[in-house]
Amino acid sequence: MPPDTRPKLAVFKFSSCDGCQLALLNLEDELLSLAGEVEIAYFLEARSRILPGPYDVALVEGSITTAEDVERIKAVRKDSKFLVTIGACATAGGIQALRNWQDVTEFTRAVYATPAYIHTLEQSTPISSHVAVDFEVNGCPINKMQVLEVLTALLVGRAPHLPGDSVCMECKRRGTVCVMVARGLPCLGPLTQTGCGAICPAYNRGCYGCFGPLEAPNSDSLSAQLLRDGMQRGDLVRLFRGFTGFAEAFRSAGDKWDKL
């Protein structure tokens, strides 16, 4: 048999819910052909066989929350030619980054009877705080078709194309009536990247920002509008501090209204 020349793909997990790597297994129509095009060399949730690195592409799920993981992500980086972070935990610290505004020792006492058994860092941080990242796929969870686009692009040697416009644009394309204008519901859509398909407004609720902030969002303008519409400041702070609350634009907006 000739040597396997297919690119080697690895999937790594850090602190997370497994939902983004599950999105890969949810590529029901493409999974087997994907497994033909790339050598799935390391994917613990899916297979027991483990091939050693180096890997051509590493997909990294989860945030960094322990001292061991700080070391492990460095090893992953060293072993990987192209490192792609997948999902809100890996790109922004995830929902577990809510600890970053709190006292972790107190958190540990609240959840565990014997806090001394628990070893964890003060903050939950994105992968890019620790190593160089080649490409980021946002979302809580990611859109599986976006990962497929990234893998396809890398296979054929072109740059991946992911949309960078707002959820608002997606609502217009989808024909969804604006929930903020028509119903007065608070919505992060004007500040949030699309990729989800603008699901929440189509389901009669405001966007909660799970695909993270746009590159240059105008959070002051939206905040002012929401407060004018009668939103309480505490509710506004919590709106920013959600699944991507530790991403810079949402973090600074939340902190600003928290401190006022």
Place this chain on the structure above:
Amino acid sequence: MASENAKGEKTVKVDYLTRVEGEGGVYVRSEGGELREVKLNIFEPPRFFEAFLRGRSLQEVPDIVARICGICPVAYQMSAAHAIESALGVTPPPEIRALRRLLYCGEWIESHALHIYLLNAPDFLGYESAISMAADHPKEVERALRLKKIGNRLLAILGGRSIHPVSVCVGGFYRVPRRKELESLKADLLWALEASKETLALVSRLPFPSFAPDYEFVSVSHPSEYPMNERRIVSSKGVDIDPEDFEHVFLEEHVERSTALHSVRTDSGSSYFVGPLARINLNIDKLMPQALAAARACGVSWPCRNPYMGIVARAVELIHACEEALAIIEAYREPASSRVEFKLHAGEGCAATEAPRGLLYHRYRINDQGLVEFAKIIPPTAQNYRRMEDDLKAILPGVLDQSEADIAQVCEKLIRTYDPCISCSTHFLKLRLERG
């Protein structure tokens, strides 16, 4: 990896629990060929959900707790919504109740198809993964993927997307589906019902190790329905309680080796078993007719105490979920309102629902602003950890003379039958074996 310490005890470390959700390990120590100690170690980094839920608005809770598990987010949304509704004294109308069962059917189909074919079947058929298995069993793997896709499509219609769906709220749903949306699923679900029966035929013929401990099975139980969202909690050893009494009868312990808490019976300190096998053993007569007939005819005698046959129980529930989904869709009339309005007031409430992998208990205390003051979440896998250890203690003495790789395989195979969601933890079992 093997090493010897000063006392001449042998230490073995093997990295591996693959094909599970989460990060954990096993520590095994033997002396002179005798098993001395078995411990399950859970390394998944803590994420502190119960702590950061405090101060969040009650309507944010179903969205946040979904993120505990990407494989069973609906279970977390269901237990949270029901617990908070109990605190507020809210009872959703029958149409909403039925839609919630339909949503759960979608999750059971997706999760069970994943576990049966992609995570568990390779153990019995001698493959390292479904990807390798596909070369020799293309029909079965294609069936698995299509089943999973149908479950996911049902979730996406009801919830917008299959992972972390967005439609569940306290009081009901943000949006209910149009009848024609659900009808578009009927042909697929009819196919899935037949495919589930083929699945049962396949898995009930697998070669199962003989093993039948004296388990205490625990599940939710309802007088007229197969357990999902309501109502009491029962066991095969006489427990029959309201969810309000759950924390009196069952106790969570914090053990040194684990970032997860381990549950036991409060009075005896003994382990118990939750999951599909427990549900069927305690509620077999509530299965839908075709699922019941198939369960009776598949060659397994119920109640079944062999944990390896959890895969058979999952296949029976796969039939049930397809059958019930079809029945709910058939009877569906679009409700006038998607949710019950409620007045905010302080209160405390709890609920237990049946996640694909077993009973999931939540309790919340809410203040008069509608903010969470206290949250407690007891996932099914935490309830099964002690039971897995007890099983390993019973099995390992018979295999200690085997190679480390074989011992690791025995441990993994047993643990995988529980469909652990350690992610509700990570991905590998580190087997540490010390032989004296």
